Amino acid sequence: MRSYAAQRAGLAIVQLAVLSVLVFVLTSLLPGDAADLRFTETLTPSQVAALRAELGLDQPPVERFVHWLGNVVTGDLGTSLISGGPVADIVRNSIGATLVLTLATLAIVVPLAVALGIVMGTRENGRVDRTITSITLALSAIPDFVIAVVLVAVFSLKLGWLPATWIGGNLLSSPALLILPIAVLFGRTVCLLSRQVRAGTVAALNAEYVTQARRLGVPRRQLLLRHVLPNAAVPGVQELARTGDTLLGGVLVVEAIFAIPGFATALVDGVETRDIPTVQGLTLVLAIAALLINLAADLVCNRLVPRTEALR
């Protein structure tokens, strides 16, 4: 187990290093730099050139990357080329909203998807299974922004029940701000997750050990909870780790539509303004989160069904 953890940690460092290089190179390849995009048509070209020198963008790319890397190793994410403030502040100010949104969505989606998956799996191809499948598939097939626009039009603009945007809003004083964004993210994730749990349930129900347990007269409830569910959950948990990516895509759209000052918004702003240190800082934090989530998923699977360790 210890060598497994060491191996995973070593791999993670390599992955982060490769990712940092890729993000730096790709962002640098975009047309224009932060000096061009900090002001558009308000500074003269000579002012822009002076600004470029001030920001150090006239230095060779390799030098800039090494400088950034040196800082990161000492725990300093660097300075934003646009705001002039620490990148760590941008991370800190934007992570809260996204984290609350994501966790709240997962808190609703996970139990529901597991329940739906089991219901569908135990009634394979039955009427209930087909109905739930149709609904969740339909939900996941509609693009996020369409769901968002329809929900806003109905619940905010027409009925006036829920706030249409987070503009000027405060999550602590008005938790209702979360309802519509979560509803949009829900459609995207619940289908994938429940389908995986369903598949796991079907596979487990058809496994020989379950047939044997049935033959031995294990009560249905115990059979489901003790034998089927842990096995069925493995693809679900692994899917959950991947849901992070799906959610990020969704959060991007949701943050834009509801004007949520979150991580995705900060990342898009960073890319649009060629604020390389900010983009690198944000992706680094995201990548570490993704690695940790995947590691946690592996460990959970390992605990649910110990043999999966051998599959690493």
Place this chain on the structure above:
Amino acid sequence: MWRVSEALGRRGFLGMAGVAGLAAITGCGADGGAAAQPTQGGRLRAVYAGGGAKEVLDPHVQSLFVDIARHKAIYEKLVELGPDLKPVPRLASKWEHDGTATTWRFSLRDATFHDGAKLVAEDVLYSIARIVDPAVPERVAQSSLATLDLKRSKAIGPATVELVLTQANAEFPALLAGIGTQIVRNGFKDPAKPVGTGAFRYVSFEAGRSMVASRYDGYWDGPARIEELHVLSADSEARANAVQGGQAEYANDMTATFARTAEAGKTVRIVAAKASTMQAFVMKVDRPPFDNPDVRLAFKLVADRQRLVDVVLAGRGEVGNDLFGKGYQYYPADLPARERDVDQARSLLKKAGLAGKEVEIFTADASAGFVEAATLFAEQVAEAGVRLKVTTGSPQTYAKDLLTKGVIGNHRSGAMPIPQYVTDRLLSHSPFNVTHWRRPAFDTAFAAARAVTSEDERSAKYGVLQKTVRDEGGILAWGLPDYLIAVSSKLQGVQAVPPNTLDQGRFDKVWLA
């Protein structure tokens, strides 16, 4: 020797004329609430297009509309621009020059900063020195105030400041009304602690999200009616939802599509500053085929301007006459409107050997309607026998790319005084000379006109220069879009005026009914 500038001498009259003239153009002065009795108090939430980490508190580094609105609440300039883009007094109650428009004296108003200090000449000198400090390249007004001679500029008394220029410029007051020219306190160092003379006191700021300010009771122009001001950031979809859903009372820069939807309902009203910006195609006059004046004229003749306005601007605008600044001071309104003439265009293009040839138009999704306009224009040019191939570039860097790339492209300009537009875009060394219009004789004539102290004479000289640009230049100004603001039905007193003018995004005179 000292002469009161004409702008000021006729201030009373012009103030009226400005409003009346605008009302005539727009068909509406102060919107809706003219009859309603103003009320006190309440919180106003105004939403602007956001700039994320680009948003700043330092007024001398402003570049976005959201920054400008925030800074306008807290800080003020010596001079502002009226609805016709003509300078109007603000912190300077009046100004005069030495007869040659080289040395200028500004009398300061009896205004008080939020920290209780009186506005004095040293504040002005400090502010200007801060703006032009070459060590900080991002102070936006640096290039427009480059002709200021700081060493010879001085305080004449606590309430009078003398500013000296290295070359005569009758437009100097307008330069002090440009963006990034706010007056800060002498010794102002920390932009995160804003202290101005404006109608609102700073409360809090988060870049990319909001600025909160509260009413300043000591404001020289009478305290604001609203109690608390929130200037928020959001993209256009969220702005639309916020103002319709009651989460904001003012949404800046809305689309024509939204305006149509909003006008069908009852909760939101559209305040339109008619024809107050410009959409154009710009041709580079030094590159083939547009180095041939016949080709430039042919393209101007082939444009179906009304159709471009109807389709691209959804009808919310007027047709342009290949000139910037309709309705502004110095605009030569007597020039006839350019009519479409496909036959003449075809023969000119044939004469230039361009019949059946292909020309590339370089566009990008950098501003609303750019790609649509280029695509529709390609169809119109085809009628005269030339294929216009549409190629698209990167939206974020388009404005900069167009300075050097392509032969014809899209251009949009917000409101600014006409002489400033010429200085920025039509002189040999203009930083944004996108048409490559470089004529030493034009430069000299413009510099001479700008030094003329008689407004009528100056106006006549500018008129001649503008006619030359219209007939021979590379600007095909096809449309003058309306500038659209959506306001909640509760909000009264919002003026329909062009962006970058005094009464636009000004929240001390509005009230919540």
